[in-house]
Amino acid sequence: xxxxxxxxxxxSLRDRRYLLLVAGWPVAAYLLFSTVxxxxxxxxxxxxxxxxxxxxxxSFGAMGGVLMASGPRLAMDxxxxxxxxxxxxxxxxxxxxxxxxxxAMALSLPAIILTxxxxxxxxxxxLPLWEWPALVLLIAxxxxxxxxxxxxxxxxxxxxxxQGLTMVLYLVLAALGGLWMPVAILPSxxxxxxxxxxxxxxxxxxxxxxxxxxxxxxxxxxxxAWFAGxxxxxxxxxxxxxxxxx
Amino acid sequence: MTYHPSAIVAGTPGLVAAEDDGECAVRVDAVTRRFGxxxxxxxxxxxxxxxxxxxxxxxxxxxxxxxxSMLLGLSKPDSGSIEIxxxxxxxxxAHADVGAMLQDGGMMPGxxxxxxxxxxxxxxxxxxxxxxxxxxxxxxxxxxxxxxxLSGGQSQRLRLAMxxxxxxxLLILDEPTAAMDVETRRGFWHAMEGFTERGRTIxxxxxxxxxxxxxxxxxxxxxxxxxxxxxxxxxxxxxxGLRVIRFSSAHAGIAGLETLPGAVSATAHGSRVELRCSDSxxxxxxxxxxxxxxxxIEVAGVALEDAFITITDGLAA
Numbered sequence: 001x002x003x004x005x006x007x008x009x010x011x012s013l014r015d016r017r018y019l020l021l022v023a024g025w026p027v028a029a030y031l032l033f034s035t036v037x038x039x040x041x042x043x044x045x046x047x048x049x050x051x052x053x054x055x056x057x058x059s060f061g062a063m064g065g066v067l068m069a070s071g072p073r074l075a076m077d078x079x080x081x082x083x084x085x086x087x088x089x090x091x092x093x094x095x096x097x098x099x100x101x102x103x104a105m106a107l108s109l110p111a112i113i114l115t116x117x118x119x120x121x122x123x124x125x126x127l128p129l130w131e132w133p134a135l136v137l138l139i140a141x142x143x144x145x146x147x148x149x150x151x152x153x154x155x156x157x158x159x160x161x162x163q164g165l166t167m168v169l170y171l172v173l174a175a176l177g178g179l180w181m182p183v184a185i186l187p188s189x190x191x192x193x194x195x196x197x198x199x200x201x202x203x204x205x206x207x208x209x210x211x212x213x214x215x216x217x218x219x220x221x222x223x224x225a226w227f228a229g230x231x232x233x234x235x236x237x238x239x240x241x242x243x244x245x246x
Numbered sequence: 247m248t249y250h251p252s253a254i255v256a257g258t259p260g261l262v263a264a265e266d267d268g269e270c271a272v273r274v275d276a277v278t279r280r281f282g283x284x285x286x287x288x289x290x291x292x293x294x295x296x297x298x299x300x301x302x303x304x305x306x307x308x309x310x311x312x313x314x315s316m317l318l319g320l321s322k323p324d325s326g327s328i329e330i331x332x333x334x335x336x337x338x339x340a341h342a343d344v345g346a347m348l349q350d351g352g353m354m355p356g357x358x359x360x361x362x363x364x365x366x367x368x369x370x371x372x373x374x375x376x377x378x379x380x381x382x383x384x385x386x387x388x389x390x391x392x393x394x395x396l397s398g399g400q401s402q403r404l405r406l407a408m409x410x411x412x413x414x415x416l417l418i419l420d421e422p423t424a425a426m427d428v429e430t431r432r433g434f435w436h437a438m439e440g441f442t443e444r445g446r447t448i449x450x451x452x453x454x455x456x457x458x459x460x461x462x463x464x465x466x467x468x469x470x471x472x473x474x475x476x477x478x479x480x481x482x483x484x485x486x487g488l489r490v491i492r493f494s495s496a497h498a499g500i501a502g503l504e505t506l507p508g509a510v511s512a513t514a515h516g517s518r519v520e521l522r523c524s525d526s527x528x529x530x531x532x533x534x535x536x537x538x539x540x541x542x543i544e545v546a547g548v549a550l551e552d553a554f555i556t557i558t559d560g561l562a563a
Contacts, residue, residue: 001369003364003365003368003369004365004368004369006365007354007357007361007362007365010357010361011354011355011356011357012356014356015356076355077352077354077355080352080353080355080394081348081350081351081352082352082353082354082355084320084348084350084351084352085348085351085352085353085405085408086354087319087320087336088318088320088341088344088345088346088348088351089341089366089370089412090338090341090342090369090370090371090412091369092338
């Protein structure tokens with residue numbers, strides 16, 4: 001199973017278009033936003049813009065890396081017949097699923113690390129030493145719901161459809177979740193919606209750490225609830241699909 | 247465990263099971279599978295002893311792929327039971343014992359042939375050596391090629407390697423030579439001979455009677471989800487009648503002709519009668535005695551494919 005997991009990660013890292021999308025984009029967006037808004041006073045998060053935007057873009061890229069590694073790839077593997085082939089091996093469906101979830105989670109890391117490096121080197125962002133690894137691990141762990149959401153998307157949609165659906169979800173979650181602009185500047189209805197989204201709470205986790213605080217339990221609980229909901233949905237749709245196609 | 251010299255034709259099931267005394271590779275008991283209104287597999291019973299090479303022969307839509315899919319645990323029968331070495335299809339034990347080539351089996355996109363084989367190999371308890379599998383499947387030059395950049399024939403060789411790598415006791419192959427040219431096909435069956443020499447069992451599907459005749463020591467013919475004939479290739483050919491006697495007769499009725507010694511079936515086209523025979527010499531002597539008015543008599547061989555059509559049409563009638 002370790003070898004399968006490793007191969008899942010390796011094939012994603014080898015995919016240049018994927019890397020450009022999930023790591024190049026957030027880094028470029030970080031450099032742009034932090035240059036445009038970098039001179040402003042502290043944002044509503046109570047952080048310097050270069051730091052607040054760094055956490056937001058790292059979360060944005062992490063979420064994209066996980067969603068893209070999970071949904072479209074599952075849809076593609078299903079369509080190509082690879083999942084059928086893999087089911088003939090002694091690797092059980094539960095282990096296949098576990099490996100895919102883990103691989104998708106691991107693919108949050110390139111965006112987080114590259115955004116942090118860009119922030120430190122180009123924008124001179126400095127944080128207490130412990131905060132860097134804490135941020136990397138927490139943002140990566142906070143991506144769990146997106147891995148499960150990806151499994152749902154990859155189960156219900158085929159190749160191109162899954163790619164498109166993932167992209168829409170990605171952009172909507174990012175924009176409404178306050179990753180591109182502070183939620184405070186949004187109308188109050190939108191703010192209420194934002195507070196229900198996993199992307200909002202993912203960013204909150206990171207901003208707490210960047211302020212030197214402990215992460216809030218509430219954010220973690222909302223993320224866990226999204227994971228549980230998506231996981232249940234994934235089980236339900238995959239069961240319905242096997243009943244229909246078997 | 248010698249196989250029946252005579253064919254077991256539809257309607258007389260149970261003879262194979264009665265002979266079985268040891269552990270069988272495959273045991274299918276009264277399995278039925280529907281897709282909506284379509285009866286894909288109809289009360290199918292089948293036993294495959296270990297060490298055999300068995301061909302599942304039939305036209306498209308005969309239920310071969312559905313049967314194979316159930317043997318592999320990829321779909322479940324509506325009723326009836328299946329055992330693979332006494333384990334349930336799709337169980338961990340069955341997965342370890344069975345290697346398979348699927349018609350629609352795909353490969354992990356974006357990885358190299360060598361990487362994929364090494365990964366799949368790591369999933370088995372006692373796999374074959376990587377180099378051995380690469381040689382059997384003739385993939386030596388392709389190890390560094392991406393799996394999504396293989397030609398049809400190369401992909402088929404990779405499927406073979408994936409099927410063999412776990413060193414399975416039973417190989418289940420769904421139309422294994424479909425994408426192969428004549429040369430590759432010969433190499434493929436040569437490799438399969440090496441596999442059965444080690445006491446392994448092969449069950450493969452095909453719609454070429456010639457391939458089944460050349461590669462298998464037993465042919466199970468399927469049509470409309472049922473077994474219509476089952477026996478050695480020689481017995482199958484005898485039972486369908488591989489020679490034909492054609493003659494014209496004033497009274498073209500075919501009554502009594504089918505029961506002539508050596509005859510299998512008779513059909514009339516106007517005044518011309520066609521008599522399928524397993525032994526055309528005996529049939530011809532008997533024919534002349536019973537039908538003295540028979541004229542323009544000719545005796546000819548029947549192509550294997552025609553014989554195949556005869557037996558499946560016989561079921562439909």
